[in-house]
Amino acid sequence: MSVLMRKLPRAPLLHEGGGLVEILVNALQQYDVLTDGEKRLLSALPIHVMTYGKGSEIVRQGERPDHACIQLDGFAARALLFADGRRQITSLHIPGDFVDLQGLYAKHIDHSVIAFGNCTVGFVPHAALRQLIDHQSHLMHLLWLTTLVDAAIDRAWIACLGRRFAVEHLGHFLCELFTRMRGRGLTIDNAFAFSATQIDLADVLGMSPVHVNRTLQGLRRLGHVTLDGGRIVMSNLDELAAMCEFDPAYLNQRVERR
């Protein structure tokens, strides 16, 4: 475990050679068009790039950070840790997500942020964001909206945890993840890169690793999903979505693609 805590000296390889800002602009444009001026202001944000190895802590529970962080590559997870070692992941962040915008106004950070796989994040000083927010009401709307969409996702997770069977829950999670990745242009056909162990998935879904395994087999047998190594293929998205009542509206994506 302690070996994993160290930060990997990996270069911030951003996908497709795009710059840091493209990722952020791209993400916000999911919700509304940006003017050139707004894009310029976003580009001017000071970003400090860091890379973390799987399992390492990006933000520690209880800390009061003075930077917000943006997911640039890979996945990060927010997790609540219990004294006895149990843990529950409460959200999974994909490239383009503001991982820790709540730190801007909340006095207490109730959760840890951990690298779900190897991942790269960009830190932006709170001061710079406040400056932007206080003077650019449209950008403020959009940033606020990102936290509201996070909350909508949380509600969907609550419903899954409370009232769905394991298959539905897993299916819903995969549909959600796929749809979010597609919104950022991170899918190819009906597949996307995602390498998580079944143990990681168990902490996302609130179930035991063994049951994750069996539930995955169920979905495979139905022909809805293929998981090979670091890739997930949604072989039959429509049927899967129907089976677990997945309706992407809550993700507030401006363009409901395909």
Next chain:
Amino acid sequence: MSVLMRKLPRAPLLHEGGGLVEILVNALQQYDVLTDGEKRLLSALPIHVMTYGKGSEIVRQGERPDHACIQLDGFAARALLFADGRRQITSLHIPGDFVDLQGLYAKHIDHSVIAFGNCTVGFVPHAALRQLIDHQSHLMHLLWLTTLVDAAIDRAWIACLGRRFAVEHLGHFLCELFTRMRGRGLTIDNAFAFSATQIDLADVLGMSPVHVNRTLQGLRRLGHVTLDGGRIVMSNLDELAAMCEFDPAYLNQRVERR
């Protein structure tokens, strides 16, 4: 069911004879002090008061409201409804809460808001709120913060649903509710008014009514909680909090009372 849908012609009895605005001001002051000017602006907000009977829908899933609503008296719940009739409550709102602030910026409302008991809410036009938000950066912070605290509560619910036993979950929920009520001055000693059937609680906790019953009995036997009719008494808050690892920090209350 359809009988319950109708709006009860009940007068907007606000607690302790206080005005509408006191409740809102009081709630925001939980997070930070307000200037007199800010209080005046809040008082000037046009509020349309409505009273609903238990079970009736305040905001319908899928609608796009042009008013935000503030809980004035009683409780309201956000609920996700499934096609087969299952439902999960994703948050419970107490007087002073902004029940539906996300409607301001989110294009889709993914959940219904229902009256958890008989309750009174105030509707404020989005336009008036936008006006306030765009010109009063401090009030904007505070309003944003209320949505962030809602999100923190959601995360705690996710952790409870995913990784806690029924007793811990129920205990945690009661601690949370008590602490929030106390923050608004709605407790007397260690008791507060709360009349929910065990069926309602089941939808909050994601369990079956029968199991709610047995779990409640467990807490009573431990001497931690008394539930008589419309009142909950936290007979032994500290021990209960310890048992279910309840730490109120995530509620971001400025004054950690008692």
Next chain:
DNA sequence: CGATAGCTTGACTCACGTCAAGCCCGGTGG
């Protein structure tokens, strides 16, 4: 005094957790 809503209880079922063993595969080192 029935009627009804909510609470309580017991018997049984089942989804999911736990424990433990075996398998597969890539990485390492002699």
Next chain:
DNA sequence: CCACCGGGCTTGACGTGAGTCAAGCTATCG
């Protein structure tokens, strides 16, 4: 080149927390 190792996946047997069904109880109300 092969023995060894460890992490992750798979499988079976079994235990258990929680769901389901159904009946009885209690309190309130017209």
